[in-house]
Amino acid sequence: MLVDGINVVRELLNADAWIDKIIAEKGNNKDIEKLTDIARSKGVKVEFVEKKDLERIAKGKTQGIIAFIPNYKYCKIGDILGIAESRGEKPFIVILDGIADPHNLGAIIRTCECAGVHGVIIPENRACEVTDTVYRTSAGAITHMKIAMVKNLTRTINELKQLGVWIYALEAGNKSIYSADFTYPTALVIGSEGKGVSRLVSENVDEILSLDMFGTVNSLNASNAAAIGVYEVVRQRRK
Numbered sequence: 001m002l003v004d005g006i007n008v009v010r011e012l013l014n015a016d017a018w019i020d021k022i023i024a025e026k027g028n029n030k031d032i033e034k035l036t037d038i039a040r041s042k043g044v045k046v047e048f049v050e051k052k053d054l055e056r057i058a059k060g061k062t063q064g065i066i067a068f069i070p071n072y073k074y075c076k077i078g079d080i081l082g083i084a085e086s087r088g089e090k091p092f093i094v095i096l097d098g099i100a101d102p103h104n105l106g107a108i109i110r111t112c113e114c115a116g117v118h119g120v121i122i123p124e125n126r127a128c129e130v131t132d133t134v135y136r137t138s139a140g141a142i143t144h145m146k147i148a149m150v151k152n153l154t155r156t157i158n159e160l161k162q163l164g165v166w167i168y169a170l171e172a173g174n175k176s177i178y179s180a181d182f183t184y185p186t187a188l189v190i191g192s193e194g195k196g197v198s199r200l201v202s203e204n205v206d207e208i209l210s211l212d213m214f215g216t217v218n219s220l221n222a223s224n225a226a227a228i229g230v231y232e233v234v235r236q237r238r239k
Contacts, residue, residue, distance in 0.1 A: 011140025106137025
């Protein structure tokens with residue numbers, strides 16, 4: 001996989017992720033020079049090329065530095081729960097039900113990492129997987145986030161419930177999110193951009209919650225809704 005961007009490469013290096021090679025634009029960019037120095041110190045091969053050659057390799061405009069990395073390695077549900085246990089915290093998971101836009105997926109992952117979410121769960125079918133666009137949109141946050149890909153979301157939800165995790169779906173027209181208690185082990189389900197939470201998933205969660213709306217439009221972009229929901233959990237737990 002080829003990923004582009006100063007923030008992405010910085011986080012890959014910070015996480016000691018495996019990087020096959022870095023190609024950077026020739027010039028006097030101090031940020032890029034600092035990153036390539038760090039990469040070399042870690043034994044990563046670095047090449048410098050002209051801007052036009054870098055854009056040809058990346059097949060488009062770049063921020064002046066690209067990295068070649070292995071395809072993203074998904075984790076297991078147990079790995080996510082293990083993160084919570086290692087931190088001495090109650091599990092906090094975000095489940096994405098059919099998010100198809102890589103920009104939304106990347107933005108949600110970035111929010112989750114910033115908020116200390118222990119892991120994200122995505123379905124194997126009819127949804128976006130981790131791509132170079134997701135890496136770039138997450139600003140490199142994905143290198144620090146556990147993501148599990150599962151074959152059946154409904155089965156996974158019921159397995160989590162058996163482990164004591166309360167599952168809440170965000171969907172318009174229901175009980176306010178501010179009435180829920182998220183101090184228990186919690187998973188938030190965010191629905192797809194167009195259809196929201198699927199019928200089977202909504203039938204198997206513990207409760208369906210809504211963000212309060214005061215305008216004429218009664219829905220938010222999936223990544224915005226996820227951010228508000230995630231930080232309500234954070235607010236309650238920090239309080």
